[in-house]
Structures are given as structure tokens and as C-alpha cells.
Amino acid sequence: MDDAADAGLPGADSTWPHADSRFNEPATFGSGSVLGSSTPRIGWRRQALLLAAVVACLTVFLLARVMANNPHVAADWRVTASGGLELVYTSVPALKEQVGRELVGIETAPGSTLAFDALALTHSARWMVNDAQRERLIATRLTVARAVEAGHLVMVFNDGHKVDVMPHARGYVALGAMFWLLSAFAMVLFLVGWIVPLVQPQLRNLLYALMALSQAGQLLLAAIGSVPGLTLPSALVLQEHALLTVLDLVTGAAVLHATAVHPYPSRWRSLPVLASWAFTLGFAAVAVAGRQPYPWWGAQSVLIADGLLCIGFLAFPTGPQPHPFALVMRRFAIVTVGALVLLTLAVALVPHMPPDVQPLAAVGPVIWNVFFASVILMVPFISRSQNVMREFAMLAGVSTVATSVDLLFVAVFSFSQFASLTLSLFLALGAYAAVRQWVVNQMMGARTLTTERMFEHLYRIAREVEAKPERAADRMADLLRHVFEPLETSRTSGRAKQSRVVANGSVLLVPVPNLTQGPMLDGQIALRFAERGKRLFTPEDARLADRIVEQLMRALAHDRAVERGRSEERQRIAQDLHDDIGARLLTLMYKAPSKEMEDYVRHTLQDLKTLTRGLAAATHSLALAAAEWKTDITQRLEAARCDLEWTASFDEDLTLTMVQWSSLTRIVRELVSNAIAHSKASKITIELRLHQGLFTITMSDDGVGRDPAKWSHGLGLGGIRKRVKLMGGSVSWREREPQGIVCLVSVPNLGGATKG
16 A cells, blocks of 8 residues: 555645655554554554445446346447448347348337437437537437337338337346446546545545546446447436536536645635536536536536636746646646547537548547546556556547547548548557657656766765765765755655655655665655656656665775775885885995985985875875974975974864875975975975865965066976866965065865865
């Protein structure tokens, strides 16, 4: 029942995180246990659902039993070019001699024959445009139905023969496959209509139940009409038109009412809702009295107006932000209302069609009912509806369009039946194949995420996580924001192992693995409304989120493995330098021919120790590195008889990576080397400063250097520029007054700088 638990109309309330926990508790359907007993009891919601299932099964069974026991004339008919009925097969012995002849009518009294043609056999009174023609059709069907139920029927054929027929019960086999398919569909829609308000007893869900139950009734009546036979039961003949119209009007009013209160409630929308309900209730009240209250165009215009108002309500939000459910349902509403308008125009032109084509118009309303019922069935599961359900709804819609276009071709262009059917199917299927993917994307709001874009963010976030592991969850949330572009992102508690869609597509919950300590979970990230509110989340999004988390873990593991390899290689190089070059320098120091040479070698040996110690460590404290730089620079400037003024100010003690430490060490050393070699300065001032991630090195001297713009950039200055650029920083030189040079090195976001 997990899907059913999320079956409330989409669009979570402001308490959506709590709604998620409520959906997933076993008590959602009222389950619990008797105090002091471990035996679970069935909650009232499940009892109500079980009752609904029993009612649905009994309804279908009783309906099938009534139709199976209803008197029936076992005969198959073919529509002739003149609109008559030609007998093509029968199992009734008295009728076998009339095979191939056309039925003229039914004898109601000696010498009185009631004309009975193909239109009376196949067409529903609900879709008869002409009111007078509808009344004649109902009277003809009622007379034939009563004669069949009386057990005696006199059929008159075009050769003048009259055949007395004794109708018999048709049996379950003769109900036909279409009866069972439509009945099963109606039962499923009936159950879903019960489930939604049981899970969330809210006004909008009660309205959904009303429209679902109304369309389930439409499908059951369509199932009855699909049963082969001359007529419907007499009780249904009288009420079919009014009943079908009332069900359509109730559905339209319920859809309009639900759209008015969700997702954008507004007081001014109550006026058209009240008008729609008033028309519906007025039609129902007059229809119960046995009169035809409104012409066909009146009821049909109200239905189309309801649809157009729904589109308007969904297109002009009253809330501060777009709601994805409104955007998705607006696309469905446009497609649905467009199909209804096309079908209405086609049915309105039926009287102008050839007689042999008019009975085919009965197929269009049945296909429309299936299409509209499938759309209603998808609404509670819009974010998790499988491809089969989407394709079924699209094919039903295409079939509705094809049938309507076929009727329009016949009425407007006077095409033959074969030519119009072939052309309409060709156009409908061609349009379906050409725009299918576009229609699905527009209806569901789907989009294509490029692999390049996803991996670009993925590996950038992986590097940032390596630089600052304590902010791993925030970086992962940033990655998901780049991929799904939600309206809201927040952290929640939870221990789910996989991503999942809750609140019927409004929220995507993504488990956060502990990116610094392995596979342990560290809560969840909740994303609300994808693509800035333009669409709902789908199960495909949940699978994509899981793949993103998996790829992020792999990227981190790869980076760690690479860093381990680098660290091991650095340690090997440091050990070789220490054991080989260090030993040689130590020997050279003891054999130095002069005091100056001994001091020079001693300083070189000290530099080597600093270098090897830095290579051996994977990370370095900024404060410790600054202390080492100061010690090294002091020794070098003392040898050059130059004073040092040192200042260091850090608002936090960052941990430098090996690449950062190595780059900064070489930058500082090269700046000091240039000052010693070229400036002839007596004093050097160095200031290190770290404030809110911005690290600066300011070095000035009182030497003879001037006009830095004209300097040639060799290996020394070029190396400084290159290392600063690799860290994402900048370097500049300017003249110092009254003499000397000032160099400024700036590295923004030192703690999150990209590793080389």
C-alpha cells in the first residue's frame, strides 16, 4: 500500500516533512494492536477499503448477472449503405432463412411496423445532437426493449417476411470481452476513488473521489452498451441519457471545484464553481422528474466551460511561487479539453454524414470515456505512473482524435468511409510518432540532463569535499540543487538506504552518506519541487539521485586513492633526498675550505630538511608553515645583512594541502631571493594575513628596484605567477615611496582552493 499511501492529490501542505513520516507509518490505514495483545487488528480505513472492494465486486457481478439473464436475440448485424441492418449470422432457427436480408423494423401491432435502423442499434442517446431525434430514438428503443422482455418479438424484413422470435437469456459468454474489460477498469477506478480520501480525508480528495466514482459509473454504462443486442434493458433506456449527462456534469463540476481549491485557493473562484454546481444540480433535479431540462448543446457547453475555467485557474496562480502540480495538470487539462472540443464538433456533424457512417460515431464517446477515466486514474499517481499507464492514456487520446477526425472528414469533405478512416488513422498515428516524446515531456515536465553538466558539478564537489570534509553534506546539497533545481532544500533526519519520492511527487528524499567515514548514513536531504516548481519528482529522479551519490562516493574514493599514491611517492622522494643528497651535503659541510662555504652549505642543508619534512607530510598547518617560513627567511636575511619585519594575522588556522604548502613555500622563498639578489635592500617587511578565506602576502623592501612594469619575467617571476594562478589567485608589483618595491599576492578561498 506504499503507492496508495501517497495517493492524495499532489502538492504537499506546508507540513510536508511530517506528511512523509505519516505516509510511511503502518498506522496510516488505522492499523494497530489491541492493548495487551500482540495480535494486530484491522483499522477502520482498511475495513472501509475492504468494504469498497466487496461493493465493487458485487456491483460488477450483479450487473453481469442482470445482463446475462436479460432476454436476447442471438443475431449479428451489418450496417448497410442506406443505414439499415443486414442479418449476417444467427443461431435462432427461425431467422436463419433471413440471413443476408435487411431488417425493416419491429411489428408493434398487426399492420403497424416500428422502423428500426443501425442508429437505433448502436448510438447512445447521450450523444444525439438533435433533441427530437433523441426522443424518437428513446421511444423506439423502449418499445423494442419491452417487446424483448415480454418474450415475443416480430421482426419484419425487406422481402416482406415476418419472423416471430422468442428471445432467451444471453448467458455470461455472450456478454463479450469489452464488457469485462470496461467493468474491470471501472472497478479499479472505483477503488482508487475510495483510497484517496481514506488516506487523506480532505476536501480536494473528496472531490477526486466524486469524479472518480462518476467516471466509474460512466464506464459501467459503457460496458452495458457494449453488450451485443438489439436494445438495452427498458429501465436503462429511459434513464441512460439523463444519467450519463448528470455523471458528466458532476465530474466537470468536481474537477472545477478541486482546481479552485488546490493548489491555488482563492475566494473569487467560488463564483464559477457555484454556478457549475447549480447547473448540475438543476439538471439532475429536472431529469429525475422525467423531463429533458436542457438541449444537448447546453450540457456540452457547460462541460467545455468547466474545462476552460480549469485551465485558467491553473494558468494564473494566486500563490507566490509556481506549483508543479498546477503546471503538470494544466498540460493534461489542455490535452483533455482539446480532445473534448474536437469530439463535440465531430458528433455535432453526425446528422450531415452518410447513413452508413453515422453508427460509427458511437465509438468516439466510448473511447473518450476510456481516455478521460485513464487521466483521472493517473492523477493521484502522477509522479510515479509507469510508462504503460502513460502510453495507455496517450493512445486513448490519439484514438479519440482519430475517431473525431474521421467523422469530420466524412462530414466536411464527403470522403468515403474507407478513405476517411485510412487518412485519419494515418494522420493520428503519424502525429503520435512525431510528437510523442514532446507530448510526454510537456505533460510530465521532464527534461534531459546532459552527462557533461552532471559530471562537471560532480567532480567539482568531490574536490571541495576533499578540501573541506566537514562541509561534505552541504556540498552534496549544492550538487543536488544544480541537478534538480528545487524550490527548497533542507536537511532532515532519517535512515533510508535509497532515495524516494514522497508527498506524491512534491518532495524527493535523498539519503546522505557520511562522505568522510564511509557508508554510514548522515540524515537526508529533502528537495521540494523540481526545476523551480515546473514539475514533480518521479521515480527516475530518485534513481538518478542514487546514481549521483554513488558516483560522488566513487569520485571521492578515486581522489583518496590518488592522494595516497602521491603521498607515498612524496615520502619516497623525501627519503631519497634525505639519505642521498642530505648525506652528501653533510660531508661537504665538514670539508668546506672556508667559513663562508660552511655557512652556505649549512643553510642549504637546512633548506633541504625543510623541503623533505614538507614532502613527507600530507597536510600542513598554516600557522606552523608560517613559523617555518619566518625561521628560514630570518637565517637567509641575516647572512645577507638585511633586517626583517614580520607580521602574521590569521582569523583561523587552516590546514594546507601538500600542493598549497609547496606553492606558498616556493612563492615566499622566490620573493625573498629576488629581493636579496636585486634590490640591495637594508630592510624587508613581510605581512601574512588571512581574513574570511582571503589569504594575502604583502612584501616590501627599501631597495633600488623601480618601474616593475618593465621587468623581464624569467623563471623566477614567471614561476611565482604560475603558482599563484594555479591556486586561483593573483600577484602584482608596484613602486614603494620613497624607494623600493611592494609585491601583493592574493589567494581567495584558500581553504576551498582546488587541489592540483
